[in-house]
Amino acid sequence: MTFTTLSTAQETGIADVAPGQSRYGWLASTLRGHITRGEWVPGSAILAETQLAKAHSVALGTMRQAIAVLVAEGLLERVHGRGTFVSSGIGGASLFRFFRFGSTTTGAAADALPGEVPKSRIIEKRIVKATPVVASALNLAPRCNALALTRVRTLIDKPCLVERIWLPLPTFDALSALNKSQWDDLLYPMYQRLCGVTVHKADDNVTFCLATADVSRALQLRANAPCARVERRAFDMAGRCVELRHSFGDALSFHYTAHLR
Amino acid sequence: MTFTTLSTAQETGIADVAPGQSRYGWLASTLRGHITRGEWVPGSAILAETQLAKAHSVALGTMRQAIAVLVAEGLLERVHGRGTFVSSGIGGASLFRFFRFGSTTTGAAADALPGEVPKSRIIEKRIVKATPVVASALNLAPRCNALALTRVRTLIDKPCLVERIWLPLPTFDALSALNKSQWDDLLYPMYQRLCGVTVHKADDNVTFCLATADVSRALQLRANAPCARVERRAFDMAGRCVELRHSFGDALSFHYTAHLR
DNA sequence: TAATTATAGACCTCTAGAGGACTATACTGC
DNA sequence: GCAGTATAGTCCTCTAGAGGTCTATAATTA
Structure with a gap:
C-alpha cells in the first residue's frame, strides 16, 4: 500500500501525504493553493527554498522538486541569486507586445517597441445572455x-x-458596475485588481475576413474592407477560460507577433 | 574562473567540462549527440541511468538531471519500470500544429487536428549571396x-x-547536396538529423498583403489576391537564428494558431 | 565622493546512498 | 499447461549535505 509504506518508511514526523501522491506533489499542491487563492501576490518573492523546506520538514531537494513543478506550470519564476517569485502572468504591457500596428512599410524595423501605447475606449457595455458559442x-x-x-x-x-x-458573470461583476470613463487602457491588470483573476495563458487564432458594417464603421474603413481577425481565449491559473475576445483590424496595417516555445 | 573551480572542487577524475557549462549540461549534449547522429535508434532503449552514471563517472542524480533535459526537449521518453527510450517522433508534427488550413467555414470545429498532413515539395534550391536583410x-x-x-x-x-x-552556410552544407526528391515533408527533423541543428524557439510575425506574381502563380490565385504572410525566425538551443522563412498563403483560407505562455 | 571590496542570502550543481514502485521474466507448485 | 510467486532490473522518491554562482547591499578605501 502506497500510503502506509510511504508514511512508515520515509515519514519524518509530519502530516501524512495523500494516498497515491508523492510528497513533492503534495507540496506543489499546497504552494499552488497559496498562489491561486491570491495569498501570495503576483510579482512578490516567496520564502527561500531552504526556509520552505525547513518549514515543511522536508529535504531541500524535495522542496526544489515541488517548486520545479510550479515553475513548469508557469506559476513561479526563479531568478538565480535573487529568489523565487510568483509569476505575474501575461498581464499588462507584456501582452501588448503581441499586437503591433504600423504602416505596411515596417519591414526591417524589428523589435524596438515604440513608446506609443494604444489608447482604449469602451464604446459599449452590456449584460447579455450567453449565446451557445x-x-x-x-x-x-x-x-x-x-x-x-x-x-x-x-x-x-x-x-x-x-x-x-x-x-463570465458573476466572476466579473465588479466590472459591470463601472462607467465608461473608469476603464484603463489595459484590461488584464483590471481583471486582476478588481476581480482577482490573473490571466495566465491565452490561445489566439488569426484569420482573415471582410469587415462587417459595425467593424468598418468603427475602424473608418470602407464597407467590406479586408480585415484581420484574432479570436482569443484567455485562461486563468486554474485553466478556466475567463475571457473570449474577437479583435478586428485593418488587414493592410495589421501585425501579429508570436513567440513560440 | 568557472572552469578551474569546477574542475578542482567538484572534479572526480573524468574529462573537464567545457567552461561555463554545467556537468549535466555537458552530459546532455553528449547524449543528444548520440541521438542526433543516429547512433541511438529511435524507439530503442538506452542504458539504465545507473549504468550511464557509472560509465560517465557521475552521481546518479546528475545523470538523471541530464536525462531530464533531453526528456524536456522531447528526445527521450522515460517509462517507469521499463527504461528510457529514444523518442521516435522528434520535432516533426508538433511544429505543424502552428499552421492549420481549411475552408473559412471552420468556426467552432476546434482543436482536433485532422489526419491530413501537408505534403511538401521543394521547387527551387540555390546558393545565394545573403542580402543585407x-x-x-x-x-x-x-x-x-x-x-x-x-x-x-x-x-x-x-x-x-x-x-x-x-x-546559413556552412551550417547547412549537408542540405545543399540533396536533390529535389530527397526532402521530407517536415524540415526541422531534417535539420536535426543531417545538420545537428535543433530548432528550439521561433518568432512568427503575421501580416496580410497582396500576392506577388510568383506567389499567385504557385498558389493558383488570381493576381493581387489577398494573401497572408508569416515571417518566421527559428532559433537553435544556443539562441542563434538558424532559419529565416517567409510563408505565403491564400488569406481566405488561412488560419494561424498560437498558444501564448 | 566614487570606486572597490566584503558579505549575506538567494538559487544552482553535484555527491552518495537508501528504499519504494513498476515491469517483465523465470521459476515453482498444482 | 497454467496460475501464482520470486526475482532482477528499471525508474522514482527522498534524504543530508558540501560547495559554487549570482545578486544586492553594506563597508571600506582611494
Missing part, C-alpha cells in the same frame, strides 16, 4: 449572463482595432 | 553564402502555402 467557450450554463464589451483601440488618435469581449 | 537575420557577415529554398506545401493535392527559406 460564448457559453461553451466560457464554460457557462446555457443562457447564463455574461458581460459583453465593445472596445476601440487607437494609436495616435487613429482607430486600429475594434474588439468584442465576453466575460 | 538575410545576413542580419542569420548573423552572417555581409555577402556570405546562404542556402535559399522555395517550397510549396499542399493539402489534399491543393497548394496552400508557398515558402521562401534561407539557411
